[in-house]
Amino acid sequence: MPFMIGREPVRRTIKYLEAGSLVLKDAIQIFSINYNTHGIASSGIRNFIFWHLPQLMFKNPDVQIVTIKNRTPTPFVWCFYDNGKRMLVDVDSKNKDEILDHLIKVVGKSKEVLKKEAIAKEKKDNPANFGVGCEKNCACIIPGQLPCPAVVPLPFHMRGKTYLNKD
Structure with missing residues (x-):
């Protein structure tokens, strides 16, 4: 299987991609990640990109996701909304799990909303x-x-x- 070649090929399996817990709100159009490829302050966001970005892209096909490397002294995330507003999320010196939890709270859909959408998607009637x-x-x-x-x-x-x- 050629897709199982490379670093951590489990990231390309459907089971892993579907296990992502971050589903962005419908109002978000662009999700921009700014980080450095070196340094301790950006190590958490680099791990987040390595492990959680494929899941984020799989779960949010209508959102444009941009990664910008080596353009900033500290890592951060920009979220651009459809009404023209934007939100800055500071991810400096956080590990990948802290970043994921914070993004779920701030820009992610709640579990109740996800359950309601899943029920509406089934359409048993x-x-x-x-x-x-x-x-x-x-x-x-x-x-x-x-x-x-x-x-x-x-x-x-x-x-x-x-x-x-x-x-």
């Missing part, structure tokens, strides 16, 4: 849905559909064994 947990447990109950073959046998012209086996 759609009349076309059938199966376990829906209004109709089988497609044969829906008017205009064929009855279950276990109850009423299919006509011969609809069975594959009759029209495919013309010996």
Whole structure:
């Protein structure tokens, strides 16, 4: 598997990407990270970028994420909102977990909002849905559909064994 080559290839697996806990608010359009590639003050944000940036990008496909290297004496994060406002988050001398927790509190969606969005995404009230947990447990109950073959046998012209086996 060629995608499993390189430093810490687990970062490129779907299971790891889906495990990300930082989902940015809908109002954020640009998420900019400014840091240095050397120095102790930027070590936490470098680790954050290495471990959490792929998850952040996976969970927020509509947000432009920019990393700017070696342009600032201290690391920081800019969040640009759709109404023109922006927020500066100082990440100087923090480790990757402290940065993640702080960003979840400040610019991330709360767990309650994420649960409500997940429930709304399922849409169990759609009349076309059938199966376990829906209004109709089988497609044969829906008017205009064929009855279950276990109850009423299919006509011969609809069975594959009759029209495919013309010996």
